[in-house]
Amino acid sequence: MELGTTKYIIYAELMANGYVEKHDIIGAIFGQTEGLLSSDLDLRDLQKSGRIGRIDVELDNTNGKSYAKIILPSSLDKVETAILAATLETIDRVGPCLATVRVVNVEDIRIKKRQYITNRAKELLKTLIDNMVDTYEITEEIKEYIRTEEIIEYGEEKLPAGPNIDNSDAIIVVEGRADVINLLRCGIKNVIAVEGTSIPKTIMELSRKKTTTIFTDGDRGGELILKEALQTCDIDYIARAPHGKEVEDLSKKEVVKYLRSKIPIEQYIQLNANKGHVINNYSTVINKAINDTQTMDDLASGIYNKEKMTGISECISDVSQLNESEVLSELKNEEEIKETHNDDKKDGDSDNRMSYEIFKTDDYVGQLNYIKSSMEEILGTNKVKIIGDGFEEIKSINELNENEYANQNINFFISDVPITQKIVDLFYENTSVMIGKEINIAKKPANLRIFSYDNFNQT
Incomplete structure (x- = not known):
């Protein structure tokens, strides 16, 4: 329906006691309202001048009766539109049939237009604000x-x-x-x-x-x-x-x-020196205890000749930095070590008191045996054992959380699963020594010592 300059729309319902058609209804509207009002409100003249629009009829014939919805657009003022609507209700016959007409509603089309204008203006304003760039930006x-x-x-x-x-x-x-x-x-x-x-x-x-x-x-x-x-x-x-x-x-x-x-370089060096002291202490323990009669060349070849230890050759430099005479001078006589170790076992001291507390002593053989027993303890479990300053824990690899150990020094990280680059990257900052069944890494941090189970099985 073309609304054009329409201001109001009249909605009416018609019921006829018989079968009628659309042209019968429209004819009744024009015929029965003609001359009823002044010439200013004659429907034919109003339609010719465009002050009312085309009358639309929706018709339904059911069980010998006719029901119709009448829609009449008007551009008259509200008083004239109300009079025109009331005039429609005077229609009492359509063709040969009795009929009744009831006006259901007179809608002000401008209200809808105002609502549309308001909603659309809000959308346009929001778009304008969103795209607006202030002077500061x-x-x-x-x-x-x-x-x-x-x-x-x-x-x-x-x-x-x-x-x-x-x-x-x-x-x-x-x-x-x-x-x-x-x-x-x-x-x-x-x-x-x-x-x-x-x-x-x-x-x-x-x-x-x-x-x-x-x-x-x-x-x-x-x-x-x-x-x-x-x-x-x-x-x-x-x-x-x-x-x-x-x-x-x-x-x-x-x-x-x-x-x-930022921190001065002297402070950084001091912090790392303190950490390096702990690292060097435990690496010396392992290097001495792995084989207390080997020369430095034998030690290096014995530890690092495993082809399957991908990337572990990078660790050679860590061992090579130790002076042979310094290492050998710290090694005890083989017989004395065995004798001392046997005495300890007789007293029930070494085996019975096995715990991380042994690392607070100078019993290097006992420390090595404790590492070996820890390796045997987790063998086949797919778990890791973490030995630190004052604690030791056994966990599965999925339970590990780097943040849990962020402020603790880990002296030994013993793993029954392969040590990967991901594990090294997570724990290298506060870990001194890592021992694993297999080593699969590409880069080794300078401050970390890494060994495989095979290194300890040689002793």
Whole structure:
């Protein structure tokens, strides 16, 4: 139905006591209202002038009776429309049949239009607000563009760097180009990237001239770059992103926070020296006890000639760093060791008091036997035994939670399942020695000693 300039719609119902058709109903409407009102409200004239629309009839003939719905659009004012609606109810015959008409409703079409306008305006306003960019965001976007445009290529290696790398007395060394861009966004312009796994010569030279802070990711790669930088550069301060996060993903607030939390290199070395003391202590115990009569060459070949121990050859350097005379000077005479060990067994001391407390003594043979008994204890269980400072636990590999041991020193991590790179990456930071049925790793941390069951079966 074409509404056009329609203001109101009249809804009426008709019932005729007989069979009638649509044209009969429309004829009755025009015929029985003609001359009833003034000429200003004559339906034919109103329709010709367009002040009322086309009359629509929906007809249903049932059981010899006719039922119809009449829809009449009107652009008259509300008074005239009400009069016209009341006039329809005067119709009492359609064709030869008696009929009754009842006006059901007079609808103001403008109310619907107003509701539509209101709802649509809300949608348009919401879209407008969502797409609106305030002045602050525009300013920040422009500033960020300028900062990222400021990135330069520095040195022979054309390393990504900030524009103030030459003018500043201090520099910040990061891992990659994305890290440089993020720090430029934060307004830090004296930054330069390593761009690779090895430290470039340009950064080595800069570190000797300027106060140097290295800011690395909180992952394994960041630690490796940090260790190399400590060996090749003159680093003054160390800052690290939190565990599992990268510098390029940090917000401005986080970047400032972790740079302010940087520690001097002397403090870092001291912290690692304390940890290294514990590590060296337990590695010496194992190296001495594995074979107390072997020379250093025999020891190295005896431990590392297992082809199936993927990646374990990296550990040779750990043993090679020990001076042969230092190791041999600490070894006791074989007969004395056996005699002492036999005496202990006679007293019921060694076997009966077997616990992690033995590592607080100098009984190296007893300590070795305790390690062997721990290996036998979990053999075939697919579990691990963790021996630490003042505790020992046996758990399945699925029960292990790195956070549970984050603040505890693990002296021995003995596993009945293969030691994988994932296990090493989770526990290397606070673990001294790992012993496994099989070793399947690609990289071994420098501060971790790793042995297989076969090493101990030789003794």
